[in-house]
Amino acid sequence: MADPGARPYRGVTAGVRHAERRRRFLAAGLDLLGAEPPVELTMRVICRQAGLSPRYFYENFTDKDEFVAAVFDDVVATLAATTQAAVAAAPPAEQNRAGIANIVHSIESDPRVGRLLFSARLSNAVLLRKRAEQGGLFAMLSSEHIQSALRVAATPRIAAIAHFVVGGVGETLSAWLAGAVGLSAEELVDQLTSTIDRLNEPRLFRA
Incomplete structure (x- = not known):
């Protein structure tokens, strides 16, 4: 017997409805996790923000940890794609x-x-773990960029500089968001770019 939930509803297929519900949960997650001040993340709060019932939450995520990880991954994927482009x-x-x-x-x-x-x-344990993973990923991408720009092979020195860049940029952005770095967006871009450009010195990567 066919699953009634798989039938088109008002001309919209089940797959499209499912994708839209997931999109609404991810959007709600960004609203909540990116709130200022931070919001306590409960199932009731998540579902109210998304305008959906817990049934649909569990259709997409096994628990809150998986939900938080999915929100983070979605944001990182979008930012990484636009930055690489x-x-x-x-x-x-x-x-x-x-x-x-x-x-x-x-x-x-x-x-x-x-x-x-x-x-x-933000002190959510899942977010802290995902941030650590993100740092490793961005360091790898930074290392690949250095290798390509300088036409050199991967070395421990390149890895060290890549982690330095990712960690330094991340800490600077964190301080800027907190108001501890009193620069405009353009001034911050100039400062970070001039600092990173100085690290393209080939002598830094020689043994």
């Missing part, structure tokens, strides 16, 4: 600026994204 579209000499500018302007235009990815006030 900005870098790819820029001339080699402007690629550092293009990447930094995209990140800074993205979190300026949507502070929820900045708080989710960089705020020191």
Whole structure:
């Protein structure tokens, strides 16, 4: 017997309805996790923000931890995709600026994204773990960019610089979001770009 839930409803297929419900939960998650001040994350709060019942929550996520991880991954995937596109579209000499500018302007235009990815006030254990994983991923991408720009093979020195860049940029963005760095978005882009550009010195990567 066919599943009634799989039938089209008002011309909308079950798959489309499912995707839309998931999108609403992810949007609600960004609203809640990126709120200022932070909001206590409960099932009731999540479902109320999404405008959906717990039944649909469990249709998409096994528990709150999986939900938080999915929200984080969705935000990171979007930011990574737009940043990589900005870098790819820029001339080699402007690629550092293009990447930094995209990140800074993205979190300026949507502070929820900045708080989710960089705020020191968030203490959710899943977010802290995902941030650590994100740092490793971005360090790998940074390392690959250095290798490509300087046409050198991977070395421990390149890995060290890549982690330094990712950690330094992340801490600076966190401080900027908290108001501890009194620069405009453009000034911050200039400062970070000029600092990172100075790390493209080949002597830094020689044994």
